[in-house]
Amino acid sequence: MDRNLVQKHVYLDHSATTAIHPQVSKVIKRYLKKPYANPSSAHESGLIAKASIELARESIAKSLNCRSNQL
Numbered sequence: 001m002d003r004n005l006v007q008k009h010v011y012l013d014h015s016a017t018t019a020i021h022p023q024v025s026k027v028i029k030r031y032l033k034k035p036y037a038n039p040s041s042a043h044e045s046g047l048i049a050k051a052s053i054e055l056a057r058e059s060i061a062k063s064l065n066c067r068s069n070q071l
Helices: 022-033 044-064
Strands: none
Touching: none
């Protein structure tokens, strides 16, 4: 294919969907590889899942300058 005919793709519809940042993908993959559990369960795996969610919520809240219960 002629190099002059190849155009760079520019995506402008980010309100519909957006690519995941590589760092976000890396963190998500780490959690997907872990054993999972219902965060509402009282067993150890559930408590670990709940703690992970709360930690993520606190981190996001800090970034957004709000309280975690506002998310």
